[in-house]
Amino acid sequence: MALVTAEGVEVRVGNKRLLHDVDLRIEAGEIVTVIGPNGAGKSTLLKAIIGAMPISAGRIDKRASLRIGYTPQKVQLEKTMPITAARFLSLAGKLPKGARADVLEKTDVAALRDVQLADLSGGEFQRVLLARALLRKPDLLILDEPTQGLDQPAEARFYRLLADVRKETGAAVLMVSHDLHVVMAESDRVVCLNGHVCCSGAPAQVSEDPGYKELFGARAELALYEHQHDHSHEGCSHD
């Protein structure tokens, strides 16, 4: 059975329709990456799946007792609170001591224990967020732009860590990413979103899709991301 099945999902905020007619399935162990321009509703989709955003139509079914590990976007975490990385991790709840030490070592955050959350570098912060998600022994990791603001070496390290984690735990991954080159190399499935699902499938298949080329243009072939403010094309444009 799929971990998550979404059918015909629509999300509205006020009079604005952020998402419509979104179908999505996530199977155990697979890596699904959501790509799309800014404002395409990528974060909204993740929030709807975890249940933090009410849906106005459609349905989202989750496998019974599905354990989700979630990392919010860096900018969305409140920084006014004085809190060390260790205390932040302890807020994930009670866990066996061994399990905690194991995760801290794997994500290489043990040395950051006493550092204030607000003082962590981008890469360190993402590792702490990932550690917290992993502490919950998730069946599904949901990562919202986990490499935002990282330089390329840090980004490469993060994806290597993620690959290791998946190999070890078998957790499925649903993430939003702007790094097209990594997306195409590392994902089992890519969902191209722009208010609705333009196209989805294996990376090779998606990169040939007219909808994908339309959204990401000639640069898609270079696997570089640059969002476009106006989509005046047919098919995959905003409506």
Next chain:
Amino acid sequence: MIDDFLLRALIAGAVIALAAAPLGSLVVWRRMAYFGDATGHAGLLGVALGLALGLPMMLGVAMLAGAMALVVTYMMRRGDYAVDTVLGVFAHSALAIGLVAASLLPGVRLNLMDTLLGDILSVSWADIVMISLGSAGILGIMAWRWRSLLNGTLSPELLVAEGGSLMWDRLIFTLTLALFVALAMKLVGVLLITAMLILPAAAARPMARSPEQMVVFAAIIGIVAVVAGLGFSWITDAPAGPSIVAMSSVGFILSNLLKLLKN
């Protein structure tokens, strides 16, 4: 031997400062100072309602502040207006309508100064019992839901993803805030309730390394401000509520200066 009324004021003020510490820290972390204001100002309307219906003042204030908190939360979620607009509209409307209602109610004579600025020197032992029970309730709820409240502050999405309930988080936060407004109203008045909440917490921020440390420091600063403010008021005859808040702001300045000097 200090006078009995001064002793009562000290006890009431210290108890309120204790309850304000965790709640005020949450208000500061959640950037909801103006939300506290809107809820506090609704207290004035609550006083008028209480007087009109013959209810105890604290009950009227708690009901109105609670209703205000829920309506404002709903309006902010709808997103038709910017958050600061919603808060400004409700805070000032509540203040104005409360003043109008109080003046129009037949047979009601409201001491405006006391309502707006409080009268901590007139608290009775019965008031202290109420304030203590209410504060114990606030502290108990805070302790019981603390981990969840911290998670909801750091990231509402994280709270939900880990199985928490955003509705409970918001409900507990807003209703304890309403309860606090009802308790603190008599001491410092509707205008300075937010100050009681956020000033000690803001003063504690530069010194704190953990959320719990900030709460403890806020409690200490709050209690010192109550003692110093009442002492100042005793000597100079300045109004007591504003003196307490003024002492908190001295604490805020000192703690920030210390932090600057340390760096």
